[in-house]
Amino acid sequence: MSTPVQPTLVTTSRMGAFGRIMDTTDRTPGTLHTSNAWDRQLHRIGGHLLQSWRWGEFQQRHGWTARRIQVSDSAGTAMAQVLVRFQGPLSVAYIPRGPAIFGDPEVMWPMLLERVDALARRNRTIMTLIEPNDDSVLTGTLADVGAARRADRGQSCPRVRIPLLDDETILERMHQETRHNLDLAQRRGVKAGRYPAGQLAIEALYRLMAESADRNGFGLHSLGYYEDFLHTFGDDAVLLFAKADDGALAAALVTARFGNEAITMFGGSSAHGDGHRAAVLLQFEAMRWAREMGCGTYDLRGILNRNSERPGTDEGRWLSWFENGFGGEIPTCPLTIERRHVPVLPWLARTLKRIER
Structure with missing residues (x-):
C-alpha cells in the first residue's frame, strides 16, 4: 500500500476586498515552491503551459489567485495549478489544462482531489472547473470524482x-x-x-x-x-x-x-x-x-x-x-468537468461571473 507524503502547511490570512483570504504555502522539504523547480517538474511529467508557474503569475495580475498543489507518492506524482477567483465571500476555482499526473492515476487522483477539496474549504469555493489536457489522467466515472460534465469545453476544446x-x-x-x-x-x-x-x-x-x-x-x-x-x-x-x-x-x-x-x-x-x-x-x-x-x-x-x-x-x-488543413493529429478531447463543493446549491455557481480565459 502506498503511503502519501503529508505536507507541512504554513497558513497565514489577510483581509482582501471580498473578506478573509487564506494564503497557504507548502513548506514540505523538496516541495516545488519556486518557479524553476515547479516548471522543471511539470515539464518532466508532461504538463501544459497553462499549468506553468509563469501562467499563474500572469493570471494573478488579471483577477485570479494562483495556488499550486503537488503530491508525490511511490505510485507517481500529481501537480495542479488552481486559479481561484473571488466573488463576494465565495469563490470559483479553475484548473486549466490540468492536472498533470505521472504514474498511476487511480492512486494519484484521490490524493490530489483531497488537496483540491482542502483548498476549496479554505477559500469558500463553490465549484472547481477541471479541464484535463488528455484522457490519461481520468479514471472511473464522473460520480467517482464527485463531478458533473460541463457543457462549456473552455480550453479543452478539440485541437x-x-x-x-x-x-x-x-x-x-x-x-x-x-x-x-x-x-x-x-x-x-x-x-x-x-x-x-x-x-x-x-x-x-x-x-x-x-x-x-x-x-x-x-x-x-x-x-x-x-x-x-x-x-x-x-x-x-x-x-x-x-x-x-x-x-x-x-x-x-x-x-x-x-x-x-x-x-x-x-x-x-x-x-x-x-x-x-x-x-x-x-x-x-x-x-x-x-x-x-x-x-x-x-x-x-x-x-x-x-x-x-x-x-x-x-x-x-x-x-x-x-x-x-495542416494535417496534424487531433488528440481525444477529454471532458470538461465540475467538482461541486456545494452540491446542494449548484445553481449558485451560475450566478458568479463567467470564468474568463
Whole structure:
C-alpha cells in the first residue's frame, strides 16, 4: 500500500476586498515552491503551459489567485495549478489544462482531489472547473470524482497537434488546399516576419484581434492583457505579422512555448488578410520559430467540432478547415468537468461571473 507524503502547511490570512483570504504555502522539504523547480517538474511529467508557474503569475495580475498543489507518492506524482477567483465571500476555482499526473492515476487522483477539496474549504469555493489536457489522467466515472460534465469545453476544446519535422515533411502533411493557400499568399506578395513586442506592435496586434472579434463574435481581453503576456513570457513567446503586398497589415499571431511544445495563443486578421490566407503563412512561420526553439510539436488549439454552435457559419467552416488543413493529429478531447463543493446549491455557481480565459 502506498503511503502519501503529508505536507507541512504554513497558513497565514489577510483581509482582501471580498473578506478573509487564506494564503497557504507548502513548506514540505523538496516541495516545488519556486518557479524553476515547479516548471522543471511539470515539464518532466508532461504538463501544459497553462499549468506553468509563469501562467499563474500572469493570471494573478488579471483577477485570479494562483495556488499550486503537488503530491508525490511511490505510485507517481500529481501537480495542479488552481486559479481561484473571488466573488463576494465565495469563490470559483479553475484548473486549466490540468492536472498533470505521472504514474498511476487511480492512486494519484484521490490524493490530489483531497488537496483540491482542502483548498476549496479554505477559500469558500463553490465549484472547481477541471479541464484535463488528455484522457490519461481520468479514471472511473464522473460520480467517482464527485463531478458533473460541463457543457462549456473552455480550453479543452478539440485541437490539432502537429509534429515539427522539416519544412518539406510539414508541407507534405498539409491538405492540398492548405498548401495551395500558402502558395497563394506568397504569390500575392504576403510577407510574414517576427517582430519585437514594442508598444506600437502590440497596439497593431490588438487592432487586428479586435477586428476579428467583431467579425466572428469572439471575446477579447484588454490591450494590457496581451501586452503583459508578451512581456511575461519574453523569449519564450513570439509576435508575428503578415503584411500584404501594399504593406498593409493582414494578420497577426502570438505563439508561446513550454518545454518541447509550442502553442498558438492569440491572433487576428483583417478581411483583406483572410482573402490572402495570410494566417496560413503566419502559422507556418510560427512552426519554424518553434522548431528553432527546440520544440517537437505545435498545438493549434481551439478547433471547432461538430457540436459547435457555429459549424454552419462561414466563420465556423473557415476555422475548422483552417486548423484541420495542416494535417496534424487531433488528440481525444477529454471532458470538461465540475467538482461541486456545494452540491446542494449548484445553481449558485451560475450566478458568479463567467470564468474568463
